[in-house]
Amino acid sequence: MLCIYWVIALISTLAMMMRQTRTGTKILDDLTVLDLYGTATLIMHGDTLCTDDVEYQAFRRYSRDPDNQRTFLALSLQTRRAQAQHLRATSQERTRLKADEIMDVNANAVTQVMQVHKVSRLIHGHTHRPGAHDVDLGGKMPGKRIVLADWYDSASVLMYDESGARHCNLNDL
Numbered sequence: 001m002l003c004i005y006w007v008i009a010l011i012s013t014l015a016m017m018m019r020q021t022r023t024g025t026k027i028l029d030d031l032t033v034l035d036l037y038g039t040a041t042l043i044m045h046g047d048t049l050c051t052d053d054v055e056y057q058a059f060r061r062y063s064r065d066p067d068n069q070r071t072f073l074a075l076s077l078q079t080r081r082a083q084a085q086h087l088r089a090t091s092q093e094r095t096r097l098k099a100d101e102i103m104d105v106n107a108n109a110v111t112q113v114m115q116v117h118k119v120s121r122l123i124h125g126h127t128h129r130p131g132a133h134d135v136d137l138g139g140k141m142p143g144k145r146i147v148l149a150d151w152y153d154s155a156s157v158l159m160y161d162e163s164g165a166r167h168c169n170l171n172d173l
Helices: 010-023 054-063 066-073 077-097 107-116
Strands: 032-036 039-044 121-124 131-136 142-147 156-161 164-169
Touching: 039 107, 054 066, 066 077, 107 121, 107 131, 107 142
Parallel strands: 039 121, 121 142
Antiparallel strands: 032 039, 131 142, 156 164
């Protein structure tokens, strides 16, 4: 059986909810554990793993605050679009100036979230550095971290079946 799951970022929440209704796909809560072919797998957005990016983590807390969300949604559509464009441009500029190690996951945060959820596999996005990375879980069990590619540039998805994970471009399916 084919199951299609989405983990969404704040900005895409409403669009994804509409897509879920029309396509029959399922939106997962951030930090969802699934059994993928006998292996407990944590699926998450991934932005909370970038703990060294203090500026982003402050913005994340602010943007997810229900009062701030209500205030933003009370603005006109034109104002919201203008603010979103400004925030995106500012974010892209700040991202360009930050060191790679600040914007990537913190290894301790990865280990901690995997141990708390008792999984040996983690699948996430946000960092947009696709690939599979080994994770040292303290010798208890070998860990694997699979990172999804950047959605904006490549329309990338992760396909997972009995043979394992593979990155695919939606345009090639």
